[in-house]
Amino acid sequence: MGVKVKESLQVSPYLLWFLVHGSQTGVGMLSFQRKVAGGAGQDAWVSLLLVGLLFHLLLWMMFKLLSYSEGGDILSLHREYFGKWAAVMIAGWFYVYGLLVVAVQIKSYGEIIQVWIFPDQPLWVITALILLVCAYIVSGGFRTVTGISFFGVIIPSFLVLSLYFPLKYAHWNNFLPMLNHDTGDYLLSARHTLYIYLGAEFILLYLPFIKNPKQAQKWAHLGIAHTTFIYLIVLVVTFAYFNLQLLQHTVWPTLILSKIIRLFFLYRFDYVYVFTWFIVIVPTCCIILWSIVHAMKQISGRPARLWLWISVLIVGVIVQLERSPVSLQKLEAVTAAAGSLFILCYLPLLFVWISIIRAYKRRLTK
Amino acid sequence: MVDIKKRKEAGADSSAVAPSLEDILQRAGKSQDFHQFSPFEGEAYIQVSYYKSMVDEQKLTLSLLPALQQNRAALSHPHDMKEILPFDDMLLTNDPREIESKLCTGYLLLQFSAATDAECLLVNIRNDTLGQRTSNDTENEFSVVGPKAGFVENLDTNLHLLRQQMPVPELIFRELTMGSISKTRVAYVYLDGVTNPQLIETVEQRLTSIDFEIFFDSSQIDQLIADKSNTPFPLFLSTERIDRVAFAISSGQVAIFSNGSPYGVTGPSNFLDFFISPEDYYLPWILGSFFRLIRIISVIFSIFAAPLYVAVLTYHFEVLPDSILGPLIMSRLHVPLPPVMEVIFLEITIELLREAGARLPTKIGQTLGIVGGIVIGEASVRAALTSNILIIIVAFSALASFTTPIFKMANTIRLLRFPFIILAALFGGLGLIAGFFLLLGHLLRLKSLGMPYLVPLFPFRTGNLQDSIFRASFQYLHTRSKFLRPLKLSRYKPSADKEDIDDE
Numbered sequence: 001m002g003v004k005v006k007e008s009l010q011v012s013p014y015l016l017w018f019l020v021h022g023s024q025t026g027v028g029m030l031s032f033q034r035k036v037a038g039g040a041g042q043d044a045w046v047s048l049l050l051v052g053l054l055f056h057l058l059l060w061m062m063f064k065l066l067s068y069s070e071g072g073d074i075l076s077l078h079r080e081y082f083g084k085w086a087a088v089m090i091a092g093w094f095y096v097y098g099l100l101v102v103a104v105q106i107k108s109y110g111e112i113i114q115v116w117i118f119p120d121q122p123l124w125v126i127t128a129l130i131l132l133v134c135a136y137i138v139s140g141g142f143r144t145v146t147g148i149s150f151f152g153v154i155i156p157s158f159l160v161l162s163l164y165f166p167l168k169y170a171h172w173n174n175f176l177p178m179l180n181h182d183t184g185d186y187l188l189s190a191r192h193t194l195y196i197y198l199g200a201e202f203i204l205l206y207l208p209f210i211k212n213p214k215q216a217q218k219w220a221h222l223g224i225a226h227t228t229f230i231y232l233i234v235l236v237v238t239f240a241y242f243n244l245q246l247l248q249h250t251v252w253p254t255l256i257l258s259k260i261i262r263l264f265f266l267y268r269f270d271y272v273y274v275f276t277w278f279i280v281i282v283p284t285c286c287i288i289l290w291s292i293v294h295a296m297k298q299i300s301g302r303p304a305r306l307w308l309w310i311s312v313l314i315v316g317v318i319v320q321l322e323r324s325p326v327s328l329q330k331l332e333a334v335t336a337a338a339g340s341l342f343i344l345c346y347l348p349l350l351f352v353w354i355s356i357i358r359a360y361k362r363r364l365t366k
Numbered sequence: 367m368v369d370i371k372k373r374k375e376a377g378a379d380s381s382a383v384a385p386s387l388e389d390i391l392q393r394a395g396k397s398q399d400f401h402q403f404s405p406f407e408g409e410a411y412i413q414v415s416y417y418k419s420m421v422d423e424q425k426l427t428l429s430l431l432p433a434l435q436q437n438r439a440a441l442s443h444p445h446d447m448k449e450i451l452p453f454d455d456m457l458l459t460n461d462p463r464e465i466e467s468k469l470c471t472g473y474l475l476l477q478f479s480a481a482t483d484a485e486c487l488l489v490n491i492r493n494d495t496l497g498q499r500t501s502n503d504t505e506n507e508f509s510v511v512g513p514k515a516g517f518v519e520n521l522d523t524n525l526h527l528l529r530q531q532m533p534v535p536e537l538i539f540r541e542l543t544m545g546s547i548s549k550t551r552v553a554y555v556y557l558d559g560v561t562n563p564q565l566i567e568t569v570e571q572r573l574t575s576i577d578f579e580i581f582f583d584s585s586q587i588d589q590l591i592a593d594k595s596n597t598p599f600p601l602f603l604s605t606e607r608i609d610r611v612a613f614a615i616s617s618g619q620v621a622i623f624s625n626g627s628p629y630g631v632t633g634p635s636n637f638l639d640f641f642i643s644p645e646d647y648y649l650p651w652i653l654g655s656f657f658r659l660i661r662i663i664s665v666i667f668s669i670f671a672a673p674l675y676v677a678v679l680t681y682h683f684e685v686l687p688d689s690i691l692g693p694l695i696m697s698r699l700h701v702p703l704p705p706v707m708e709v710i711f712l713e714i715t716i717e718l719l720r721e722a723g724a725r726l727p728t729k730i731g732q733t734l735g736i737v738g739g740i741v742i743g744e745a746s747v748r749a750a751l752t753s754n755i756l757i758i759i760v761a762f763s764a765l766a767s768f769t770t771p772i773f774k775m776a777n778t779i780r781l782l783r784f785p786f787i788i789l790a791a792l793f794g795g796l797g798l799i800a801g802f803f804l805l806l807g808h809l810l811r812l813k814s815l816g817m818p819y820l821v822p823l824f825p826f827r828t829g830n831l832q833d834s835i836f837r838a839s840f841q842y843l844h845t846r847s848k849f850l851r852p853l854k855l856s857r858y859k860p861s862a863d864k865e866d867i868d869d870e
Binding site for chain 1: 687804807826
């Protein structure tokens with residue numbers, strides 16, 4: 001703990017773009033439109049943009065916080081300011097939260113696979129397949145995880161082009177009347193939006209593995225801007241294609257959008273979409289798994305490989321735990337609440353608190 | 367257990383106490399190709415010893431013996447002989463160990479005194495070319511345009527060929543002897559002032575740390591110095607083409623040769639290196655780029671075509687439009703096997719044909735093509751073992767795998783198809799995409815001499831892309847690849863393209 005990471009293990013700053021973007025986008029992009037439209041309706045894109053801006057601010061806060069610490073991650077920050085047990089607590093919290101996020105990703109994707117493609121395939125087979133791929137990648141170390149998130153952002157980018165087809169049937173007056181909601185509605189939308197942006201906070205754990213963190217900050221911001229941009233165009237196309245009433249009854253609007261595409265050799269483009277989404281969720285799971293495994297390794301001193309298999313097992317159990325139609329929603333709600341609480345309450349509080357301590361110390365030394 | 371221990375101790379003892387010259391000659395005398403004689407009767411003590419199987423008898427009878435006879439009077443001390451004898455590689459020594467190892471590699475021993483610790487003269491009259499082939503056509507890496515000469519089994523010839531291609535003092539050969547029994551001469555070659563010294567150090571260190579018995583081919587060295595052995599991918603490029611090795615050395619890579627192997631090993635290599643053919647550079651860049659792109663696409667096709675067939679026909683036939691599904695069903699109408707069995711049956715047939723073709727002499731090999739192509743292909747469709755469409759797919763993917771210029775990589779691609787077929791049969795498209803990600807994760811973990819295997823794609827390096835998936839014009843290829851960290855980046859100064867509008 002607190003030991004500087006060797007330079008040969010670090011990755012270039014620009015890769016932070018792909019790490020941040022890769023950890024934010026996941027299975028949420030297939031289904032977020034319905035919930036987001038719940039508050040502000042056709043104006044929900046405003047909330048989406050605002051939450052994007054909020055994340056820029058939070059990211060700035062995270063970088064500022066980490067620059068106060070010698071070790072460069074949140075564990076060493078806690079140890080330096082509040083002692084060893086605070087570091088253990090925060091590592092434990094990240095561990096539980098990370099496992100929940102990974103479980104939600106895998107469970108939601110498994111559900112899509114079952115509904116869309118393999119109704120007879122048991123969930124544990126799909127889970128095992130995804131987890132084995134993740135475990136293999138994570139055991140390759142941070143460089144491999146970064147590489148996977150790089151390709152996991154580049155390869156699925158071609159799907160953006162597929163949004164052209166629904167635009168042929170766009171009803172642009174779906175957006176009218178513009179900006180006719182009140183603040184409460186926007187906030188309600190924003191609350192649901194927050195969930196799809198979560199994932200960026202794991203930067204608090206893996207930042208020491210980035211060369212030159214100061215320079216890397218702009219790439220992290222670019223990653224968040226990229227996320228905002230992708231969510232925005234998907235949301236705009238969805239609103240242009242669906243009317244709000246129809247949207248309320250659509251579970252996976254993004255997949256429905258792709259279903260209308262017919263190529264001369266391919267009648268069901270949504271299959272391509274679902275399978276390509278594997279490439280989107282695996283980097284998310286890998287980054288998070290690597291971060292929490294690394295954190296636990298630091299705290300416990302036990303080998304990372306042990307923690308990796310323990311984590312994979314726990315995720316597998318969480319996914320299997322309850323099999324009812326609402327179990328996924330419950331899991332999602334818990335995860336979203338945990339993440340939102342951390343990023344909206346704990347992080348700003350920590351920032352203020354540490355700023356006060358630093359100001360106080362500075363006065364003392366004067 | 368005790369026995370082994372004892373023997374080990376005995377071995378350690380014998381190596382600790384140096385054997386005398388007499389012991390050595392006695393041991394060598396056990397072998398019947400070891401000859402000893404004195405050229406003159408009586409007068410002075412002169413004894414000549416050598417392995418008949420290793421020396422050039424012509425040098426012995428036409429140069430060495432006449433020189434001895436002409437200077438009979440002056441033969442009192444080995445120093446005098448050194449001045450008289452018409453050979454360049456001679457050395458004076460009284461170290462029995464050195465004498466033993468030199469004798470075995472074709473040196474001749476001249477003793478001038480009966481005393482065992484007296485200095486003796488070792489003369490190199492090794493016959494290097496005996497039993498070596500003289501033709502050096504490239505046999506496996508053929509190109510229509512460009513040089514046809516390749517390396518041979520003789521290390522000195524290979525180094526000669528290389529220096530002929532690059533007659534500059536910066537070209538450095540460093541030689542080592544490796545293998546406890548084979549005593550193979552291994553040389554690594556680099557360009558001084560271009561190749562990164564760290565890289566040279568790594569190669570030297572990896573080579574010297576190898577402990578091995580017999581080296582038959584440089585590909586063994588390739589495997590022994592690899593960063594990771596649990597991978598189907600070749601981590602070093604091995605080639606018999608002079609131009610390839612010269613290009614690699616001039617780019618700042620290190621080449622390794624071993625005596626007895628016509629293949630040079632160059633490294634560090636990256637994934638895309640294996641899909642480059644020298645012909646890309648001999649054809650105009652537009653054609654060169656096109657063919658390189660075809661090769662890369664054919665690799666993807668070769669790996670994924672048959673698994674995709676399995677996945678679609680087993681699970682996802684609804685993705686196909688009726689116009690394609692109709693013919694597919696028609697051609698599979700009488701096939702009793704499930705798609706995966708059908709594909710594996712046909713793939714194995716192709717592999718059998720290939721393997722048999724590689725083992726058979728060339729003349730019989732041609733008949734095999736006819737047997738395989740017509741008889742098996744046509745008959746297995748008639749017998750309803752496979753569908754026509756699958757034969758086309760499998761034949762195409764076999765053809766596509768042959769476009770890879772480097773044999774080792776072509777083999778890897780042949781192998782990769784099978785896990786993908788099985789994954790596709792088990793999980794359909796999900797298995798395919800999971801397999802693809804496993805493969806990507808595996809490639810990301812690989813390193814060649816410490817350099818990431820997927821560079822310049824990941825870590826993404828701009829400025830090195832002009833010679834990767836496509837080949838740009840020579841106007842833009844004037845810098846070396848940055849990821850090899852060469853000491854000098856610039857190769858040459860490009861001249862500007864001639865603009866018609868300015869001149870005419």
